[in-house]
Amino acid sequence: MESLWNQTLAELRSSLPLPEFTAWIACLRSARGADDGLTVEAPSVFHLNWVQQHFLDRIRSTATQLAGHPVAVSLSVGSGIPVRDPIVAASSPPVIRKSAAPGHQGFTFESFVVGPCNELAHAGARAVVEHPGGVYNPLFVHGGVGLGKTHLVYAIANAVRQRFRNYRVLSIGAELFVNEMVSSVRRQEMERFHQRFRKVDTLMVDDVQFIAGKERTQEEFLHTFNLLCAAGKQIVLSSDKPPRDIANLEVGLRNRFEGGLTVEVTRPDRDTRRRILTLKATQRGIALSGEVLDYLADRVRAASVRELEGALTRLKAMATLVGREIDLALAEETVGRLYPVTRERVTMERVESLVSEVLGVPPAVLVSDQRNARLVFARQVSMYLMRKQIGLPLAAIGERYGRDHTTVLHAVRVIDARRAGDPEVRRLVTTLEERL
Numbered sequence: 200m201e202s203l204w205n206q207t208l209a210e211l212r213s214s215l216p217l218p219e220f221t222a223w224i225a226c227l228r229s230a231r232g233a234d235d236g237l238t239v240e241a242p243s244v245f246h247l248n249w250v251q252q253h254f255l256d257r258i259r260s261t262a263t264q265l266a267g268h269p270v271a272v273s274l275s276v277g278s279g280i281p282v283r284d285p286i287v288a289a290s291s292p293p294v295i296r297k298s299a300a301p302g303h304q305g306f307t308f309e310s311f312v313v314g315p316c317n318e319l320a321h322a323g324a325r326a327v328v329e330h331p332g333g334v335y336n337p338l339f340v341h342g343g344v345g346l347g348k349t350h351l352v353y354a355i356a357n358a359v360r361q362r363f364r365n366y367r368v369l370s371i372g373a374e375l376f377v378n379e380m381v382s383s384v385r386r387q388e389m390e391r392f393h394q395r396f397r398k399v400d401t402l403m404v405d406d407v408q409f410i411a412g413k414e415r416t417q418e419e420f421l422h423t424f425n426l427l428c429a430a431g432k433q434i435v436l437s438s439d440k441p442p443r444d445i446a447n448l449e450v451g452l453r454n455r456f457e458g459g460l461t462v463e464v465t466r467p468d469r470d471t472r473r474r475i476l477t478l479k480a481t482q483r484g485i486a487l488s489g490e491v492l493d494y495l496a497d498r499v500r501a502a503s504v505r506e507l508e509g510a511l512t513r514l515k516a517m518a519t520l521v522g523r524e525i526d527l528a529l530a531e532e533t534v535g536r537l538y539p540v541t542r543e544r545v546t547m548e549r550v551e552s553l554v555s556e557v558l559g560v561p562p563a564v565l566v567s568d569q570r571n572a573r574l575v576f577a578r579q580v581s582m583y584l585m586r587k588q589i590g591l592p593l594a595a596i597g598e599r600y601g602r603d604h605t606t607v608l609h610a611v612r613v614i615d616a617r618r619a620g621d622p623e624v625r626r627l628v629t630t631l632e633e634r635l
């Protein structure tokens with residue numbers, strides 16, 4: 200005899216819209232429960248909550264009907280159920296493919312939102328398009344993951360191609376460069392490899408940090424670099440770190456990389472996040488109210504641009520899945536869970552508001568990317584208090600400011616030192632500690 204759960208599943212499969220069933224119900228498992236009840240296991244807490252809110256009544260009534268007597272259904276998180284992302288799983292395949300491997304054609308200057316986080320990088324990129332092989336050679340763009348480096352590099356490539364139709368523009372990820380070189384060596388086709396990389400007018404290598412530590416590749420690249428530079432050809436590079444921080448990068452290359460214009464892209468501030476969301480929503484034909492835009496720009500903070508896009512993708516997928524308009528409530532349900540207001544965050548905000556009050560720096564500026572001596576100091580004091588007084592995790596503090604834990608450690612050391620050496624700083628920090 201089929202178990203009650205299997206019958207319930209079959210019934211739900213035929214009565215629920217397929218995407219919903221696939222996303223939320225199909226992966227539930229029944230565990231041994233009481234005789235008159237069902238215990239159903241979900242792969243994650245998130246999944247469980249969702250099922251509880253949206254499907255539990257339905258499951259219970261279906262099971263009750265099938266059994267012919269009241270059936271109690273309880274949910275728990277099961278171990279060993281493969282965790283899939285139900286939202287992404289349910290969204291249509293093109294959406295997934297698009298976010299996983301964006302086509303580079305879409306990476307243009309027109310679709311690049313400029314803000315304080317990237318204006319220098321953007322200006323450098325524009326200048327390169329105006330005068331390829333001019334003073335900014337190479338243009339070296341660095342910054343964290345998902346902040347628009349690849350977008351900028353390909354925007355340059357696209358724009359140069361358009362402006363100089365006869366130019367040979369070669370843009371390539373460093374990983375591919377390495378692979379091509381290795382296979383050329385193996386097949387003894389170095390001549391062809393040289394032809395390919397040395398006979399160009401503009402060479403762009405994305406994620407160039409990837410060649411560090413690979414001796415032969417670095418040698419080859421340095422040679423290519425020198426030849427192109429000497430011939431006045433433009434080179435554009437991107438990397439997740441500035442040249443001096445790339446481990447195992449050959450000194451010759453490092454010097455070369457630093458010899459042009461080095462620009463950084465950082466996390467977008469709130470206003471830029473909002474403009475990016477507006478643009479991306481328009482591009483994807485998603486209608487968002489000002490209220491929802493505000494909510495997303497506020498909530499998905501400390502985030503990369505890629506995460507902003509992810510939030511939009513989810514929101515759109517969820518709206519389709521449950522057949523609802525995208526409004527504030529749906530945004531809160533969908534995105535709020537991923538970016539919860541944690542106790543940690545409440546604590547951080549308390550520290551920040553105190554530091555703001557005492558040092559006269561607005562809280563919004565404190566968490567922005569703006570830099571001047573006073574701001575940097577205020578931020579360091581905040582980090583110091585979060586760490587030393589409250590004991591929050593280094594990584595969590597770092598994330599709040601878009602930095603990693605070493606920055607937090609550094610801040611703690613700086614304030615400790617200044618506290619020891621400067622009576623005024625000592626007084627200030629003591630006051631803050633007392634008021635916390």
Ligand code: ADP
Pocket residue numbers: 301310311312313317342343344345346347348349350351475504505508
């Ligand atoms: P990175 O190479 O720095 O990891 P990408 O260039 O791949 O990041 O950017 C990730 C995603 O964010 C891409 O889809 C890109 O279009 C988008 N993006 C990043 N910065 C911007 C920006 N300033 N304006 C519009 N889209 C952006």
Ligand code: MG
Pocket residue numbers: 348349350405406
């Ligand atoms: Mg990239």
